[in-house]
Amino acid sequence: MDYGTTFIVLACVFGFFMAWGIGANDVANAMGTSVGSRAITIKQAIIIATIFELSGAILAGGQVTKTIRKGMLDPSLLANTPELLVYGMLASLLAAGIWLMIASRFGWPVSTTHSIVGAIVGFAAVGIGMDAVNWGKVGTIVMSWVISPVTAGIIAYALFMSVQKLIINTNDPFRNAKRYVPMYIFLVGFIVSLVTMFKGLKHIGLEMTTFECYSLAVIIGLIIMVISNIFIRRIQIDPEADRDFHFANVERVFAVLMMVTACAMAFAHGSNDVANAVGPIAAIVGIVQSGGVVATKTALPIWILILGGIGIVIGLITYGHKVIATVGTSITELTPSRGFAATLAAATTVVFASGTGLPISTTHTLVGAVLGVGLARGIAALNMRVIRTIFMSWVVTLPAGAFLAIIFFFMLKGIFS
Amino acid sequence: MSDHIFRMFGASPISPLQQHMSKALACVAELIPFFDAVVNHDLEAMATIQKRIATLENEADVLKKELRLHLPKGMFLPVSRRDLLDVLTIQDSLANQTKDIAGLMLGRKMSLPESMAEKFIAYVHCSVDAAEQAQKAINEFDELLETGFRGNEVRLVKKLIKTLNKIEDDSDSMQVVVRNQLFQIEKDLPPVEVMFIYKIIEKVGEVADTAQRVGSRLQLMLAK
Numbered sequence: 001m002d003y004g005t006t007f008i009v010l011a012c013v014f015g016f017f018m019a020w021g022i023g024a025n026d027v028a029n030a031m032g033t034s035v036g037s038r039a040i041t042i043k044q045a046i047i048i049a050t051i052f053e054l055s056g057a058i059l060a061g062g063q064v065t066k067t068i069r070k071g072m073l074d075p076s077l078l079a080n081t082p083e084l085l086v087y088g089m090l091a092s093l094l095a096a097g098i099w100l101m102i103a104s105r106f107g108w109p110v111s112t113t114h115s116i117v118g119a120i121v122g123f124a125a126v127g128i129g130m131d132a133v134n135w136g137k138v139g140t141i142v143m144s145w146v147i148s149p150v151t152a153g154i155i156a157y158a159l160f161m162s163v164q165k166l167i168i169n170t171n172d173p174f175r176n177a178k179r180y181v182p183m184y185i186f187l188v189g190f191i192v193s194l195v196t197m198f199k200g201l202k203h204i205g206l207e208m209t210t211f212e213c214y215s216l217a218v219i220i221g222l223i224i225m226v227i228s229n230i231f232i233r234r235i236q237i238d239p240e241a242d243r244d245f246h247f248a249n250v251e252r253v254f255a256v257l258m259m260v261t262a263c264a265m266a267f268a269h270g271s272n273d274v275a276n277a278v279g280p281i282a283a284i285v286g287i288v289q290s291g292g293v294v295a296t297k298t299a300l301p302i303w304i305l306i307l308g309g310i311g312i313v314i315g316l317i318t319y320g321h322k323v324i325a326t327v328g329t330s331i332t333e334l335t336p337s338r339g340f341a342a343t344l345a346a347a348t349t350v351v352f353a354s355g356t357g358l359p360i361s362t363t364h365t366l367v368g369a370v371l372g373v374g375l376a377r378g379i380a381a382l383n384m385r386v387i388r389t390i391f392m393s394w395v396v397t398l399p400a401g402a403f404l405a406i407i408f409f410f411m412l413k414g415i416f417s
Numbered sequence: 418m419s420d421h422i423f424r425m426f427g428a429s430p431i432s433p434l435q436q437h438m439s440k441a442l443a444c445v446a447e448l449i450p451f452f453d454a455v456v457n458h459d460l461e462a463m464a465t466i467q468k469r470i471a472t473l474e475n476e477a478d479v480l481k482k483e484l485r486l487h488l489p490k491g492m493f494l495p496v497s498r499r500d501l502l503d504v505l506t507i508q509d510s511l512a513n514q515t516k517d518i519a520g521l522m523l524g525r526k527m528s529l530p531e532s533m534a535e536k537f538i539a540y541v542h543c544s545v546d547a548a549e550q551a552q553k554a555i556n557e558f559d560e561l562l563e564t565g566f567r568g569n570e571v572r573l574v575k576k577l578i579k580t581l582n583k584i585e586d587d588s589d590s591m592q593v594v595v596r597n598q599l600f601q602i603e604k605d606l607p608p609v610e611v612m613f614i615y616k617i618i619e620k621v622g623e624v625a626d627t628a629q630r631v632g633s634r635l636q637l638m639l640a641k
Contacts, residue, residue, distance in 0.1 A: 032423060109421035160565070169568030247563045334426060335563070366422055377495035377565045381427030384491045390421055 003416055004288040007086050011284040014093035016311045019277035021100050022112050023053070023315025024323070026273060026362060031324050034262040039255035039336060045324055048259075049266045050313045056270025057278075057309035060196045062300055063357035064272055068116060068279025069286070069300075071357065072141070073124050077132045082287045084128055087412040088405070089280035091127075092119035095404035096276065099397070109390045111361035114397040116276040117141060122402020123409040144358040145394065148349050149368025156345035156372030163337055164376075168250065177253035178232055185228045185260050188344060190221035192264045195351045196271070224260060231256045247335075254336035261343040268350035269362050270309060276359065278308035338378050345369040363390065428487050430494070430501060431558045437480040437508055438555040438631075444473040444512040445548040445624060451519055452541045456534045460526060467519040474512040481509050495562060496638040504634045508555075511548055511627050518620050525613060530606065533598050540595050543588040544621050547628035550581040554635055561639070571639055578632040588625035592618060 031045040040048070078085050096115035103110040117138070124132045163184075167176045194217035197208055208216070235256075237249050282304050334342075346366040353360045367390055374382045447470045454462035484505055488498060521527070529537055554577040557570065564570040595618055603611045 107421075164565050164567060168564050169570070171569070245563075246560050337563070363422055367425065370422075370425065371493075374493055374495075377567075378562070379426070379495065380429030380431055380562055381487075382493040383425050383427045384493050386421065386425040390425070 007090070007284055008288055010090055011093065011281045012307065014090060014097060015277045015281040016307060018093055018097045018100070018112070018116075019274065019308045019311025020315035020318075021097060021104075022273050022277060023312035024319035025100075025104060025315075026112070026269060031262055031266065034255075034258055034339075035324055039259050040262075042321055042325055045262075046316060046321055048263055049316055049320070052263045052266035053270035053274075053312050053316065054309040056267035057274035057312065058270075058302070058305050060267070060271035060351065060354050061274045061278070061305050061308070064275035064354050064359050065279045065282055065300060065305065067137070067141070067357040068120070068275050068359060069283040071137050072117070072120055072134050074132055074134050077128065081128075083417065084413070086284050086287055087416065088120070088123040088127055088409050089283045091123050091405045091408035091412055092116060092401075093277070093280045094408045095119040095122075095401055099400050099404055103393075103397075108393055108396075109363065110393045110397045111363055112273055112276045113359045113361045114145075114394040115401040116279070117359060118398035118401030119405035120280075122399075123405040126402075126406045127409040127413075141358060144353060144360050145364065148353055148358075148360040148365045149371075149391075152345045152349040152365045152369040153372030153375070155348060156342050156369035157376050159341040159345055160338065160373045160376045160378050163341060168247065168337065173247065173250045174237055174253070177250045178235070181232060181253050181257045182225045182229050184257055184340070184344075186221040186225040188221075188257075188260050188264050188347075189224035190217050191348055192267060192351055193217045193220040195355045196267075198355060228256050228260055251335050251337060254340055258336040258340045258343070261340050261347065264347040264351075265343045265366075268347040268354065270312065271354040272350050272360060273362055274305065274308040274312060277311060278304045281307070334379070338373050341378070342366065342369040342373050345372060361394070364394070367391070427492050429562075430484060430487055431562060433480060433484040433487060434501070434505060434508075435555055435558060437477060437484060437505060438552050440473060440477040440480055441508045441511040442548050442552045444470055444477060444515045445628075446545055447473065448515055448518065448541050448621075448624070449538075449545055451522075452529075452538055455522060455527065455529055456538065458528050460523075463519075463523050467523045470516050470519045474516040477509060477512040481505055495566060500634055500638045504555075504631060504638075507627060507630050507634060508551075511551075511624060511631075514620060514624050514627060518617060518624075521613070521620075522617060527610070527613060527617070529614065530599075530602055532602065533595065536591070536595050536598060540588070540591040540618075541621055543584065543591055544624040544628070547581060547584045547588060547625040550577065550584055551628040551631040553577050554581065554632055558635075566639055574635065574639065578636050581629055581632040585625045585629040588622060592622045 031040075031049050034040050035042055035045050073085070093116075096112065096119050099115050099119075100110065100112060121133055121138055166180045167173055170176050194213060197213040197216060232253055235249075235252050238252075282300055285301065285304060343366070346362070346369040349365050349369075350360065350362055353365075367387055370379070371382070371387065373379055447466055451463060451466045451470070454460075454466060485502070488494075488502065490498075492498060494501065554574055557574045557577065560570050561574060596615070599611065599614055599618070606614075
C-alpha cells in the first residue's frame with residue numbers, strides 16, 4: 001500500500017462531502033413537518049436534528065455501515081488484490097456524490113442509498129467480476145426497498161386508525177388526546193431505544209442481555225414520556241382556536257407528539273443514511289490499516305461514524321436550514337396528527353432496517369408511510385405523479401451510480417497502478 | 418431529494434371549496450334585499466343589488482376555475498374527485514340561478530301583486546335558509562377530513578343534511594301556497610306578467626332544490 005495515507009485522506013474527503021450532501025438534503029424529511037406545523041422554530045429544529053442525527057449515526061449506524069463496507073462483496077475474491085477494493089470504494093463515493101449533485105441540480109428525487117449501492121455493485125461486477133458481488137445480499141437489499149415502504153405504509157395506516165379510534169372520533173377528543181398522546185410518546189421512546197440496544201450498541205462495546213435491553217428501553221420510554229407530559233399539561237383549551245376548525249386544540253396536543261417523533265426520525269435517518277458515506281471510508285481504512293489485507297473481522301473504528309455524523313450535521317447547519325425553511329412554510333396540509341402517524345411509521349421501519357443492517361431509502365419509507373395515512377382517508381390531496389417519480393427514480397439511480405462508479409474505478413486504477 | 422417528499426402533498430381542495438360555497442351563499446343571500454326592493458317597487462335598489470349579485474357570481478366563477486386547476490387527474494383524494502367536482506358545479510349553479518332571477522326581474526322591471534308579498538318573501542327566505550344549511554354542511558368538510566370520514570362527525574353531517582332536506586320540503590309546500598295565491602288572482606293581471614311570475618316562483622324553488630343537491634352529493638362522498 002504505497003499510497004495508504006493518500007487513500008485514507010481521499011476517502012475521508014469524499015465521504016465527508018457525501019455526508020454533507022445527506023445532511024443538506026435529507027434532514028428536511030424529519031424536521032420539515034414539525035416546523036410546518038409550527039410545533040418548533042427552525043433554530044430549534046436544527047438543534048434537535050443535530051443531536052439526534054449524530055447520536056443515530058454513532059449509536060445505531062454500525063450495522064448498515066458493515067453491510068455497505070463488506071456485506072455486498074465477496075472478500076475471498078479480493079484477498080489478493082486489496083487495492084482494487086480501495087479504488088472501487090473511492091470510485092463509489094465519488095460516483096454517488098457526483099450523481100447526487102447532478103440530481104439535486106436538476107431537482108430529481110434520487111436516494112443516497114440507491115446511488116451508493118448501485119455504485120458498489122457496479123464497480124464490483126464490471127471492474128472485478130460478476131462473482132465478486134454477493135448477489136444474495138444484494139437481492140435482500142433490493143427486496144428491502146420494496147418491503148420497507150409497504151411496511152411503513154401498513155404501520156402508518158394502523159397508527160392513524162388507532163389515533164382516530166382512541167382520540168379523534170370520541171366525544172371528548174381534547175381530553176383523550178391528553179390521556180393517550182403520552183402513551184404514544186412512550187411507544188416512540190421504547191421502540192427506538194429497544195431496537196438500537198438490541199442491534200446497534202455492540203460496536204461501542206456495550207453487550208446487554210435481553211432483559212437489560214427491555215428494562216432500559218422501558219426506562220427511556222418513561223423518561224421521555226414524563227418530560228413530554230410537562231409540555232402536554234401546559235396546553236389549555238383555547239376556545240378561539242376551535243371556532244373555525246373544531247380540532248385545533250387537539251392538534252396542539254399532537255404537536256408535542258410530533259416533536260418526539262421528529263427526533264426519532266432524525267435518529268433513524270442518522271442510523272441508516274450515515275452508512276452510505278462512511279461505509280466505503282471504513283472499508284478503505286480497514287484495508288490500509290491492516291497493511292493491505294481485506295479483513296472481514298476488524299472492528300469498525302468509531303471515529304469514522306463520528307466523522308460521518310459531523311458531516312451530516314455540518315450539511316444541516318450550512319444548507320439544511322434553507323431546505324427546512326422552504327419545506328416548513330410550504331406545507332400546512334399535514335397536521336400533527338397525520339404527520340406523527342407517517343413519521344413514526346417511517347422511523348420505526350428505518351430503525352428496524354438499520355438494526356438488521358439493511359440500507360434502505362428513508363425518503364421512500366416516508367412516502368410509503370404517508371400513502372398509508374392517505375389510504376385511511378387522512379390526507380386532503382396526494383399528488384400521485386410526484387409519488388411515482390420518487391419511486392421510479394431508483395430505477396434510474398442504480399445504473400447511473402453503477403456507470404459513474406465503473407468510470408471512476410478504471411480512472412483511479414490507471415492513476416495509482 | 419430535499420423537498421420532493423413535500424411536493425407530494427397537493428393543495429387541499431377543501432378550503433377553496435368552502436370559500437366557493439361562502440361566495441355562492443353570499444350571492445343567494447342578496448335575494449332577500451332584492452325581493453324587498455321588488456315588493457317596494459324600488460327599481461333603483463333592484464338595479465344596485467342586481468349588480469352586486471352579478472359581481473358575486475363572477476367571483477364565484479373565478480374561485481370555481483381556480484379549484485378545478487387544483488384538481489388535476491392523478492390527485493389521490495379522500496373522496497372521489499368526480500363527486501368533489503360535481504359539488505363544485507352544483508354550488509356554482511346556486512350563484513347562477515340567483516343571477517338569473519335578479520336579471521330577469523330587473524330586465525322586465527317586474528313587481529309582485531301586493532296580496533302575494535308576505536308569503537312570497539317567506540318563500541324566498543326559505544330558499545336562502547336552504548343555501549345556508551348547505552353551507553353549514555360544506556363547512557364541516559375539514560372536520561370530516563380530520564376524523565377520516567368516520568364516527569361522530571359523519572353523524573353530525575348527516576344530521577345537517579337531514580335538516581337541509583326538511584327545509585327543502587318546506588320550500589316545496591310554500592311553493593304550492595304561493596302558486597295558489599297567484600292562481601286566484603291571475604285573471605286580473607296582465608297574462609305575460611303572470612307567466613313570468615310563475616317562472617320566478619319556479620326559479621326561487623330551484624335554488625332550494627340546488628342547495629339540497631349540494632347536501633346529497635356530500636352524503637355520497639361520506640360513503641366512498
